[in-house]
Amino acid sequence: MSAVVYHGANDLRLETVPVPSIRPHELLVKVAVCGVCPTDIKKIHYGTLPPPRIFGHETAGTIVRVGSKALRFKVGQRVALHHHVPCLECHACRHHTFAQCSQYKRTGITAGFEPAGGGYAEYVRVMPFVLPGVVPIPERNSFLEGAMLEPVNTVLKAVERLPLLREDTVLVAGQGPIGLMFTRLLALKGMRVIATDLLETRLHLAREFGAEWVIKAQSPKGKVQSPESIQPESAGTGQRTTAKVQSQLEVLVGRLTQGRGLDAAVIAVPSDEVVEQAQSLLRGGGQVLLFSHTRRGETTAVDLATVCVDEKDLIGSYSADFLLQKQVAALVFSRKLDVKTLITHRFPLEQTGAAVKLAARPSENSLKVVVDQT
Numbered sequence: 001m002s003a004v005v006y007h008g009a010n011d012l013r014l015e016t017v018p019v020p021s022i023r024p025h026e027l028l029v030k031v032a033v034c035g036v037c038p039t040d041i042k043k044i045h046y047g048t049l050p051p052p053r054i055f056g057h058e059t060a061g062t063i064v065r066v067g068s069k070a071l072r073f074k075v076g077q078r079v080a081l082h083h084h085v086p087c088l089e090c091h092a093c094r095h096h097t098f099a100q101c102s103q104y105k106r107t108g109i110t111a112g113f114e115p116a117g118g119g120y121a122e123y124v125r126v127m128p129f130v131l132p133g134v135v136p137i138p139e140r141n142s143f144l145e146g147a148m149l150e151p152v153n154t155v156l157k158a159v160e161r162l163p164l165l166r167e168d169t170v171l172v173a174g175q176g177p178i179g180l181m182f183t184r185l186l187a188l189k190g191m192r193v194i195a196t197d198l199l200e201t202r203l204h205l206a207r208e209f210g211a212e213w214v215i216k217a218q219s220p221k222g223k224v225q226s227p228e229s230i231q232p233e234s235a236g237t238g239q240r241t242t243a244k245v246q247s248q249l250e251v252l253v254g255r256l257t258q259g260r261g262l263d264a265a266v267i268a269v270p271s272d273e274v275v276e277q278a279q280s281l282l283r284g285g286g287q288v289l290l291f292s293h294t295r296r297g298e299t300t301a302v303d304l305a306t307v308c309v310d311e312k313d314l315i316g317s318y319s320a321d322f323l324l325q326k327q328v329a330a331l332v333f334s335r336k337l338d339v340k341t342l343i344t345h346r347f348p349l350e351q352t353g354a355a356v357k358l359a360a361r362p363s364e365n366s367l368k369v370v371v372d373q374t
């Protein structure tokens with residue numbers, strides 16, 4: 001079969017590899033669609049894992065072979081897959097921190113080599129411990145929708161970490177596919193969402209997805225200088241007066257919350273400046289949730305008294321929550337969260353490299369990119 005094999009940093013090659021053979025408790029799935037996910041892009045760009053591997057973990061397809069002991073599945077079933085499933089029994093699982101469970105950290109889907117998802121190949125082998133993560137796709141829904149269950153789950157999991165009340169004011173910084181899902185899910189929960197992004201096209205969609213206010217972010221530094229707020233240098237003395245620069249966002253948050261501040265902020269862009277700004281706009285007792293800071297080794301200064309005295313929580317969320325699977329399937333398959341709008345580009349398997357490139361450097365009109373073998 002054909003597969004796109006990772007051979008090191010930025011080195012993906014289309015190769016012929018054996019169709020995986022399966023054991024009695026396993027399934028063989030013919031891949032239809034696989035989403036291109038930022039976590040895979042990171043691994044491919046920085047070469048963080050030893051090659052060879054076949055990546056791709058947002059997979060939907062058709063069961064073509066059922067092991068003799070995987071009785072509850074049938075050949076021909078259209079399914080969405082989860083490559084990680086927690087054990088539900090260990091210390092981490094009892095604390096509901098599934099992403100820290102050692103079984104969860106094992107990848108249970110492979111197209112060959114060290115298991116890495118395998119969705120950028122024609123067939124994948126689904127191992128027994130991830131079978132609870134196999135979700136049937138209803139007849140009226142597409143493989144594209146099935147492939148979006150995993151990313152939607154990661155977003156719903158993060159939303160559930162926020163102790164919000166209806167009509168709370170929440171900032172979602174970054175309106176890529178993930179940010180837009182946050183906007184939609186928060187709006188569905190009755191939150192008042194402020195959406196920011198650098199791209200106008202994404203702000204338009206953010207409105208459609210339920211954002212009440214959208215603001216175009218200016219630059220990574222984020223500050224908009226309105227002319228009247230900048231004081232001229234005092235003549236003659238050569239001394240600089242401190243310019244009072246207030247961002248558009250700051251003004252809006254102040255007005256909407258009667259000066260209280262944001263109830264929560266979701267950071268769906270890997271920018272430290274955005275975190276800093278969001279943290280300063282948060283009310284005491286609010287949360288800043290990091291979703292895109294997945295690269296290790298980078299540090300940033302935080303005034304720890306804002307955490308201790310002001311009780312502003314700095315929290316993160318990573319990966320999916322197995323127990324939300326049903327809720328996520330209902331959201332996507334009912335189209336309450338219509339993921340079709342988010343998928344802007346489909347590439348054939350041979351062009352997986354181009355798909356990864358586009359997803360890594362989105363254009364004005366690109367959102368979710370998928371590899372489509374249908």
Ligand SMILES: [Zn+2]
Nearest residue numbers: 037058150151
């Ligand atoms: Zn993903």
Ligand SMILES: [Zn+2]
Nearest residue numbers: 087090093101
């Ligand atoms: Zn566990």
